[in-house]
């Protein structure tokens with residue numbers, strides 16, 4: 001598309017001299033100002049609050065928790081969302097608390113031999129014009145909270161929404177306070193209540209059969225062991241793919257902290273979603289794996305395990321007659337195996353922001369919400385499906401399929417269908433080459449021509465889950 005035709009958004013040509021890449025630097029102020037209620041102050045809800053405020057709207061965020069924060073450990077920010085963070089003025093603050101990985105490495109689960117390697121620095125910035133970032137969730141969330149404070153966004157705590165009146169576009173909290181908005185945006189996460197209200201029936205998340213152990217380790221403690229040097233001397237993303245499980249290890253906080261995520265079969269009791277665990281449980285479960293991992297696990301002081309659930313594609317994200325939409329995990333929760341769930345939630349926020357930065361009259365609200373869904377649904381569904389496909393690829397037991405997978409990994413350069421989806425040339429372009437604000441511009445231009453259901457579709461996406 002020729003984004004230079006977009007009159008109300010400033011672009012800068014930050015491109016390398018050999019590329020025609022342009023990027024947004026400023027969000028336009030909309031011709032009219034709307035009152036927007038966002039339910040949920042997670043990474044998605046806060047990003048939407050910032051973007052929509054920058055577009056000139058009055059935003060109120062209702063959060064059920066008594067205090068703001070994020071539980072969990074590290075999170076990976078791929079280029080589509082690092083570029084959004086830049087546009088909303090949060091990138092430098094995130095980078096000041098983060099670390100950038102150089103390479104993506106996959107090790108044999110048993111011997112620890114390196115079986116595949118992919119460059120990230122300088123490749124990702126050169127190719128996709130955005131950073132690939134590792135950051136602690138709490139640091140990431142705090143940056144967004146501080147940006148909301150700077151912009152005077154109202155973020156109201158202890159505000160659990162448990163009722164919605166679609167006729168008046170009003171939500172009510174469990175403390176019986178009501179808020180009416182021109183638009184209600186449900187960013188209330190995987191267990192979203194707004195999802196059930198919009199659909200008209202309870203829609204529970206699906207069990208994926210896996211869980212995630214998460215732990216943080218002080219890198220100073222790791223320095224006692226030479227065999228762990230490969231983890232702390234240079235920031236990388238380190239993967240071990242093995243029978244029914246995979247393990248991801250990367251640095252955080254400028255290299256002071258090491259983030260460990262272990263994805264393995266769900267052994268929680270039915271109905272239990274999170275539980276404390278121990279390094280003893282991990283060393284027993286993974287006793288046959290790369291001995292360096294066992295050494296690493298011995299340094300864990302505290303760990304918990306979380307049941308991993310996801311969504312199926314919903315019939316709709318938008319209420320049929322009122323101005324209410326669900327976004328982020330509320331509409332497309334995914335296994336974290338492509339590290340793109342939060343990134344998708346930010347992409348939703350950017351597309352909604354971009355479209356609403358042009359809104360000229362209130363009768364455009366409902367079609368713009370439908371257009372947001374139309375632009376975003378195919379892509380987010382592919383990310384959910386692609387992540388589930390990774391579960392099959394990463395967790396193969398030793399045998400014929402695993403040997404085929406590993407021989408394909410060794411067949412370089414990666415081709416379409418490459419088992420490491422992050423390195424598959426087509427899938428990678430789909431995953432990391434997305435420009436959310438450009439999508440909104442494309443959508444708005446079509447909207448003005450009377451096309452209210454523009455779709456995003458990426459050709460050549462390899463979807464065959466067979467190896």
Ligand SMILES: Cc1cc2nc3c(=O)[nH]c(=O)nc-3n(C[C@H](O)[C@H](O)[C@H](O)COP(=O)(O)OP(=O)(O)OC[C@H]3O[C@@H](n4cnc5c(N)ncnc54)[C@H](O)[C@@H]3O)c2cc1C
Nearest residue numbers: 040042044064076161188189328329336339340341342343
């Ligand atoms: C182990 C693991 C690793 C992951 N790693 C990555 C990664 O590396 N990269 C990546 O991009 N993604 C990753 N993800 C996915 C990512 O964490 C989620 O996709 C993202 O946090 C979703 O953001 P959200 O704002 O949509 O929802 P949430 O973060 O769930 O926020 C929802 C908010 O709504 C509030 N809320 C809920 N109900 C109500 C209500 N009724 N009223 C008011 N408030 C309410 C909640 O308290 C919460 O604050 C990972 C996920 C897991 C489990």
